[in-house]
Amino acid sequence: MNDPREPALRLQGIVKTFPGVRALDGVDFEVMPGEVHALLGENGAGKSTLMKVLAGMYQPDEGQIIIAGQPVRMTTPIEAKAQGVVLIHQELSLVPEMSAAENIYLGELPRRSLGRVDWKTLEERSNAILTRLKCKFRAEVTVAHLSIANQQMVEIARALTVDARVVVFDEPTASLTDAEKVVLFDIINDLKAQGVGIVYISHRMDEIFTLSDRITVLRDGAYRGTLTTAETNEDEVTRLMIGRSLDLSRNEAPRDFGKTMLEVQKLTCPGLFEDVSFSVRAGEVVGFYGLVGAGRTEIAETLFGLRVPDSGEIRIDGEPVAISSPRDAIAHGISLVPENRKEQGLVLQMTCRDNMTLPQVQNLTTGPFVSQSAELAIFDQYRDKLAIKTPSWRQSAGVLSGGNQQKIVIGKWLSMQPRVLIVDEPTRGIDVGSKSEIHQLLRDLAAQGYAVIVISSEMPEVLRVSDRIVAMYHGRIMREFTIDEVTEDSLVQAISGIKTTEAA
């Protein structure tokens, strides 16, 4: 099995169609033992489908899966696991009310007679795995009480319960801190050293270039080529992925700000954020940068009337305002594009048009009826403005790609003509092509005089769109930078809680 010339896993000519869609169109992919093979592609390029084929969740219509030289058929995840193929999901698939140990061995709890669970073995083995992962919690703890990052660790621990031939990591770092990432990379390197083949899926170029040996790119469900990491660069990969090269520059737009639109004074919400003061001017993009849980989203939610602050003042256009509901916020010209599109941004089974006009539907009326023409006018306007790709306004929002979904949400709030637009994680889970479009869009909005707040956990994004950057750590604002003075080092220090008296 460890013959270095025999791939641990090979996919040949995989075809998978869904009603109306050819999701995979003859894809070839292989991973050698002891290799980290990155899989790249925009959202909708077919990565997830390919992974589900790998994990036995989908059956390919055509093509072969070859493991250690033998063609195999895997019809369930458990069969895939028996073949040594383990998938670590992007979205956590844990059972919150069960212990970490039970989650690690979910579906394969060690048994004693009469179908009893062998708790002793279960906990010994689980704790051994958690120790190997350098986790600081015990296997007996209930998963619901763990932080997101620790839950991710439980997810990873699952893969280590079997002698895996191939481990697939699907966006494993999405919710990890830098320190946790280091641990994860150590584990991946460990596995690699043991001769396990690793499939690594990520949007983050830096990670891919740090970790991988080879990179395979998919586009539109088709295989676009495999590159050796050491012999390529981000530009080439991006070009392969989106068919053109990408602008990686920092924001250098001319700065010409209007009056202060939003001013926040000593806003406090105990346990979430404290003593937060900042302001945003018309035409300005202020980036909020920090780790997950630093309190940025909570500030946005407070400004949008979804939380009640303990103390502090919010001024719009110089006037102090009381905001106790999203309706108040909307009335004062504040709009929020939330962090989680599917849960907070869209009603997935509603049409694109209906989603877009939702906040103002009661105003788009002729007599008591919703005016179809007024709705369509708005939809058409923002579909064109934001270049939303949808066959028709009747399309339900759930079937669109992530990028187009995000544009619907942005369009929804732009159509409200806000004075202050807050965008939380604008490009989370969105492919590279759409990402730069959205960045450009945010810049354009500022140029049109909107006051924009962008909350992001990605440094390149913050650097690309912001005029000013607010660095947060543990619910407090550590520092504010203008785009000219900020450096990557000082930013990292600020969000890690390291106090610096002066910009480097």
Next chain:
Amino acid sequence: MTKTMKLLLASCGTFALVGAAAADTVRIGITQNNVGIDSYQTTYEQAFIAAAEANPDVEVIVLDAGGDVARQISQMQDLIQQRVDAIIIWPTDGQALVPAVRNAHREGIPVVVTNSNIAEAGMEFIAAFSGPNNIQQGIYSAEMMCDALGGEGQIVQITGMPGYTTAIERQRGFDERLAELCPGVTQLDIQPGDWNRERAQRTMETLLTRFDQIDGVYSGDDNMGVGALNAALAAGRAEGMVFIGATNFAVGYDAMGRGEYWGSVYQSPVDDARAALQTALDVLAGEDVPKLNYFDTPKITQENMHEFDRPVF
């Protein structure tokens, strides 16, 4: 714990009814079938309580099974638990209460069955039965139907809630008597009306569509009978149709007065309740009480209705 307060308040109201038991009073527990399902049972309950209050030597515990056999068994257990002197039971089901009655019998608590009788197997465990003869009522209705139709015709029957003793007994009495007395009368269909006027009305509407000629309707009680009458009136087919019911309700009495309703069986819940209490007291007094104490439930028709008071329910 505001709910506990509510509970306290609710129970305080009933405490007064129990009062402090003096040494020489008798305590009688009653578990009824389903108070509130129709006025008969409610009026019965009120009459029973009134009768008990009129007698200073009697203290009663009034329970309602809500139509649920299992709950009635629980209530029997609870009454035995309280060591009442006698239990009056209006069985939700004649068969299913036999063991519970037997338990009370074994504990030495005399049981009086009221309104609808217990099954044959339980007869040896009861002190007495007091109530109307439901089979006889069915027979009366059959006789009236026969009379009214002159021995020839096509009828439909609307029965009470399926599975309940009263409904079954009345139907049995009616069916058997009709067959033997008037072979010329055919029953086109039998459908349940669940003791519910609206449901009876709906069923009758469909029956009217189904059959071009309906000469008579027998309903398990007047409540349903009036529902059937409503349907026939609305369809313009009430003329010449004979409506016969049982348990004469005020609405049935009034319809009779208007000449729309032919006849029914007069059964007074007040008599029913008083008879039950009296039977229990007689049993406790050690008198020799016959096993079956039927109180009179005469036929009531348009001709003789002036001899009866308008029912209060």
Next chain:
Amino acid sequence: MLMTRLKAGGPAIAKQGILVAFIVFMIAFSLMSDRFLSADNIMSVFRQSAIIGVMAIGATIVVIGGNLDLSVGSMLSFATVLVVDLHDKIGPELAIPVMVLATLCLGAINGFLIGILRLNSLIVTLGMLSAIQGLVLIYSGGQNVDIVDQRGTWFAIFGRGAVFGIATPIIIFGTLALIFHIIMTTMPFGRRVHAVGGNPTASVFSGIPRSRVVFMTYLISALCVAIAAIILGSRVMGSQNNVGQGYELQVLAAVILGGTSLLGGSGSILRTVLGVLMLAFIQNGLILMGQPYYTQWLVTWVVIIVAVWLDVAAKRGRLFSPIA
């Protein structure tokens, strides 16, 4: 095998599972009974289904809003007893508004507990089912209520009257169905109910007053119950305390048959009307065929499961559930 792959072409029929089932039943019944398709019978079924139908309109709106209302049966008992009892005490012109207000109050309690306090609707309305039944009995003392002057009162028009030869209950049912269909499909309120039922979180993030919308759905449900009670009270000219017992299940069955998803966010009042009529025709057809009445339950069992199954199958594009 016919349906294992419901890809192109298939869904169009399967999506109308209820319609297909409806037509199949109509044909079957009309073959087995020559009366079934007579104008009289159809009118009679329409008239009979008005009460359940009016209630089902309100229930559909509650379900589209992502909740359930099991208290409608008790509430119907409450409203009918109240309006009939008050009819002779204060006259119909006062009895109707008083009853409607009182019923709306019950709806408001549901709405407050579920919309504002966000308690689980199944359990709350289950509790209300019991509590309201108690209230009715306490109010009436367990006695039936009757309208004495059944001929003279104009109250008769709602249940017994007719306009241009069409029975008033049918007109009320039809009008309400149309009005609420228009509200749900073309007015801002309808859009908001769909949004709240489809994704409550996203609705709040869109500035929709979620609590108020849910509250309103329960008020509408109570209003529909009150209207159903007027028809019922007028039709029967009296009421028992348990008159609405079990209606909640028939109403729910009709809503489900109409293809409204219990998850909320989708559903249609016109299809609910179809569900109501279907149940009524099954009941009617089986009686016309001389079947014992309980066969309708067996038939309903099969029909509900098959209709919903086809609906679900059409949405996922395959007949059998993919879960192992």
Next chain:
Amino acid sequence: MAYFYQNPALRWLMRNPIWGFVLIVFIFFSLASDHFFDARNFQNILVQTSTIGLIALGMTLVMINGNIDLSVGATLALAAAFAVDVQSWAMFTTWGNWQILPAVCLALLVGIAMGAINGFIVWKTGVDAFIVTLGAMLGIRGLVFVYTGEQSFYAMNFAYSDFSALSVGPLPVLAVIFLLCVLAVHWLLSRTVHGRNTYAVGGNREAAVNAGIRVGPHMMINFMIIGFLAALSGVLLSTQMGAATPNLGRDYELWVITAVVLGGTKLTGGKGDIIGTLGGVLAIGILRNGMNLMQVPAFYVYVILGSILIAVLFLDKRFNASTDGGLRL
């Protein structure tokens, strides 16, 4: 307050508020009624609770699975009818008291079969269990009426109804059976692989599927367990009556769900346990028994039980404050 959170008994009570409620009504009725605090009354309560209680055990499993079963009342009636009727089948007349055995076995099998039908439909069609069992609730009741022809059956053999009067030590045999089932289902849920998978399927179905748990058969087994327990409950109830009536068990599903929810099981699945369910059924049993003893009029009992259900739901929401940290949705 600090003490409050440290005391393990109180902390346990915070997690199981229903037992606090049981304690309160217990004390209340002990003080308010002369007949309540009495060993015989406790026996009564246990017997009375066993009917709803047995089904509630199964309902806990089904609801932790994220499903629901509305058909239990009808299943109970069907099983009771079989248990009583089969005894009198001609082929068993020579069996003496042993004729009860095939009758009970058949009744239990019928219960399992009804559960299997529900479970199979849920599994294969993917239709929501609420809808599937709502249909079954009507349909199985129809079967009961077809089978019984609207009549009650009664057991000729008094040995059958004598069974319910037996005692094991101080406990009536029905209570013993109930308590044994409580222990068995508790053990099943907390100690066995199937039990743990029950939480997994309800807590995160997709994760369970991905982990190779065969969710369909798993749910079907739980439906069969509740079918079995409903049938057992029906058999035991019929021994108390020596008979079976076609209307038996109407509305039981509502009380069972009420008890299970009072016990802290979530309708959304993934959460709940037998200890809570036991508290839930005892709460209802004690309330009913106590209100009978105190003669609370039946009309008020409806209002009180309904209000308590809503109140407990409200308190539960208060105590187990959600984890969204003050986000006002």
